[in-house]
Amino acid sequence: MPFYLTMIQDIYPKKFKNEYIVQKPKDNDFIIQFDNNCILLNKDNSFVKYHQIKEDINLYYCFSIDNDSVFLTTDLNSSLYCRLNVKELRYITPKWLAFLSVGAYQLNKWLIDNKYCGRCATLMNSSSEERAQICPNCNNVVYPKISPAIIVLIKDNDRILLTKYAHGFGRYALVAGFCEIGETLEDTIKREIFEEVGLKVKNIKYYKSQPWSFSESLLSGFVCDLDGDDKVILDTKELKEATWFTRDELPDTYDDISLTQELMRAFKYNNL
Numbered sequence: 252m253p254f255y256l257t258m259i260q261d262i263y264p265k266k267f268k269n270e271y272i273v274q275k276p277k278d279n280d281f282i283i284q285f286d287n288n289c290i291l292l293n294k295d296n297s298f299v300k301y302h303q304i305k306e307d308i309n310l311y312y313c314f315s316i317d318n319d320s321v322f323l324t325t326d327l328n329s330s331l332y333c334r335l336n337v338k339e340l341r342y343i344t345p346k347w348l349a350f351l352s353v354g355a356y357q358l359n360k361w362l363i364d365n366k367y368c369g370r371c372a373t374l375m376n377s378s379s380e381e382r383a384q385i386c387p388n389c390n391n392v393v394y395p396k397i398s399p400a401i402i403v404l405i406k407d408n409d410r411i412l413l414t415k416y417a418h419g420f421g422r423y424a425l426v427a428g429f430c431e432i433g434e435t436l437e438d439t440i441k442r443e444i445f446e447e448v449g450l451k452v453k454n455i456k457y458y459k460s461q462p463w464s465f466s467e468s469l470l471s472g473f474v475c476d477l478d479g480d481d482k483v484i485l486d487t488k489e490l491k492e493a494t495w496f497t498r499d500e501l502p503d504t505y506d507d508i509s510l511t512q513e514l515m516r517a518f519k520y521n522n523l
């Protein structure tokens with residue numbers, strides 16, 4: 252795989268193992284606690300390992316990468332640790348540690364959001380057999396939330412359309428959005444493009460997908476061709492800019508984290 256065609260989940264030769272097998276922690280396993288919007292790290296900014304924990308703590312098994320397992324806890328004394336904002340997690344190196352920490356972040360959010368049953372407000376238990384929260388009163392079973400969403404690169408011969416969000420993330424992006432009730436992925440693509448930039452498209456082709464823990468979503472990446480008029484009508488509530496760039500004009504983007512960036516690089520260097 253060319254170096255510029257990788258994303259946060261591409262951690263080869265490491266292997267992500269998400270089978271849910273409740274287990275005891277080993278000395279070198281990762282112990283992760285989030286405090287508000289921060290992950291707790293050792294004073295030297297290293298990840299906390301099980302052998303460094305002196306007291307008895309409750310642990311929730313998340314997943315493993317190779318032989319390293321990841322556990323969540325809420326029992327650490329946060330005043331004894333350094334804090335790193337979760338916005339920085341994706342940039343941790345090596346990349347498998349970034350992937351590990353964002354996965355733990357997603358599961359931690361899911362556990363917090365489902366501490367109590369949404370049907371009857373009883374305190375939920377964690378299943379011992381699968382990655383699920385179970386209500387002991389009404390048997391409601393809740394699995395981690397994964398929302399389908401699309402990212403789409405719109406081509407017009409040698410040009411593609413890049414956008415900038417009206418708020419927050421400051422770099423160039425592609426049209427993206429969550430699937431709504433009753434939509435296929437193709438319906439979502441056409442609706443999002445028309446809503447955000449007022450264009451029509453054709454020849455929708457699948458590219459790759461990406462688990463994106465920050466929005467609890469599974470992103471599906473697509474490429475399509477402009478169909479007709481190239482005049483952009485901007486949805487200014489969502490976007491502050493949408494501009495056509497030729498292949499040569501495209502900004503260099505060497506972030507090997509996101510599907511958005513990989514799609515842009517694939518167009519620039521790989522004749523997507």
Ligand SMILES: [Zn+2]
Nearest residue numbers: 368371386389
């Ligand atoms: Zn319940």
